[in-house]
Amino acid sequence: MNSCLLIHPNILNSKQSRRTNDSALIELKSLAGAINLKIYWASIIRVSSIKPGTFFGKGKIDEIKQTLKERELKNKIIIINTNILLFNKEI
Numbered sequence: 001m002n003s004c005l006l007i008h009p010n011i012l013n014s015k016q017s018r019r020t021n022d023s024a025l026i027e028l029k030s031l032a033g034a035i036n037l038k039i040y041w042a043s044i045i046r047v048s049s050i051k052p053g054t055f056f057g058k059g060k061i062d063e064i065k066q067t068l069k070e071r072e073l074k075n076k077i078i079i080i081n082t083n084i085l086l087f088n089k090e091i
Helices: 021-034 058-070
Strands: 003-011 038-047 077-080
Touching: 003 021, 003 058, 021 038, 038 058
Parallel strands: 003 038, 003 077
Antiparallel strands: none
């Protein structure tokens, strides 16, 4: 069984969704469970603005790294729950 970390970004000043952050995280947990992922950590993370390339700023990236280090989690899947398109590339 693969294991994962789930992150639902609470993007400040975003009008993208009518759902609450809590309900979005509950749905994400259900979807991860449906494909047999073991959830090690799930969280709603406040994001003031999206950073191209990393989505999160350096401070949030460091917090996620610290969480992985403290829990001695290696080789985990990190799922970021968003529908925001960061790059517009033609296929």
